[in-house]
Amino acid sequence: MKLRKILVLLLIVSAVFTACEKDDGGPEITPLRDATEVYEEDLEDIETYLQTHFYNYEEFQENSPYSLENDAFRIVFDTIAGDNADKTPLKDMVDFKIVPFDGIDYKLYYLKVREGLGDVVHFSDQATLFYEGSSTIDNYVFDGVVNEEQFNLLTVGSSSGVVPGFQQALIEFKTSDSYSTEDDGPISYHNHGIGAVFIPSKLGFFNSALQGVPNYTPVIFKFNLYRRAILDHDEDGIPTFMEDRDENGDAYDDDTNGNFTPDFLDNDDDGDGYFTKDELEYGEYTIMVGDPEPVFAENEFEGSRTENNGVITIKTVIVTDRDGDGIPDYLDIDTIPEI
Known part of the structure; x- marks a missing residue:
């Protein structure tokens, strides 16, 4: 399921309580869980994941950060154990920012493998990127693309933007500064941002269960950020x-x-x-x-x-x-x- 479709579903169900069956067969409304309580659990889960997992940094470090070889780099996570027991944990490599949302200050961790040399990305832009979404529970991949796709970072009216945690991570990166093609083949982007973000459920999908992922679960998005388009939603000349x-x-x-x-x-x-x-x-x-x-x-x-x-x-x-x-x-x- 593509991220855009997931977000449309989220907009529909986020305002609706989950229903289950009473003993007499009638519907029973299950209230949303307390966001503060969920966040405490999410933060513990995320920090445990960061402490027990690493990414393929040695593969990336074989070349200079902005080499052509690294333009095609994809982040892969694995557990620190066995032959990988000496790997550096993600916890020692990530940055974080505080994101206020619905009265709670959320700690949003993100991995900046490469910032990018192109344009800054604004919170209201349209971004072109490759991405993969997975669960912090077992790295189950619930979403992703084969080729790059475009997403509006800001939700306006009935249109769906990306979830707040993803938006807040992307604006910490820059786009590619150039591209090339060979024999009418696919576009190869150069010097773009490469990273990942570890999202507490309230900044993600919260009580909306995804395919294969329970509700109230933190999620991870890995991404290569290629381009951005500045949007002017009311077409008044001011971006x-x-x-x-x-x-x-x-x-x-x-x-x-x-x-x-x-x-x-x-x-x-x-x-x-x-x-x-x-x-x-x-x-x-x-x-x-x-x-x-x-x-x-x-x-x-x-x-x-x-x-x-x-x-x-x-x-x-x-x-x-x-x-x-x-x-x-x-x-x-x-x-x-x-x-």
Whole structure:
């Protein structure tokens, strides 16, 4: 089952209690388990896994980190035992971050085999990647792909993003900085991020049982992160990641004009009656694959990027402040666009 399909199922069932049968044959509602209690169990399970498992780091270290040979590297986990008793445990190799979610600060461990040399990934981007999802119980693989797939990292409306733990790990990595093809074969990406994340169940699928994996189970995602596309969900000219004004990773709590529609879904952010896209300026750059990146002005940001036969077209957004009051025109109700 693909990750996208799993997430659609999660959206459907996450608000519904699990039903079982009473002795008299009627349905009985089983309440959700306490999230704090589950997290304590999850953290113990994850840290035990990290202490008792290793990854094939020696295979990766045979070559320099950003060698062509390592571009095709895949992470493999195994137990520290027998012939592998002297291996370095994952616990000594992982990083972690604290992720606040639903009133709990979660410790999210991630393995950064290689950060990547390409573009940073924003919480609201679309990512192209190879991945495999497995259980911390027995390494049972419940999901994965053969070829790369695209996923939106932010859930909007009825669309499904990735689970929060996966999203929070991916933004710690960068994409590839180049690619190549041979004889019309598949694309080979170079110098991309390679890693894994160990996700407490609340940042994953929580009470939604996966095929072969019980509910309330921590999960692992291994991934190779190839590309990202910057998304502008309301098509107002401002990329969604820029509409997270307080930079807390939550675009839903930014509502400049107070109309109960977050800025990233509002095409008139300041409520002055003029479309946001008309209160911006725009630029465009053309380069060839492998050329140095253009240097943007301080108030200029990449809005989109396309590639056709080796020619890269980069369109930019230029945020103006014509009255010099420190408030961008598109957020300043006192400044109207020049017609």
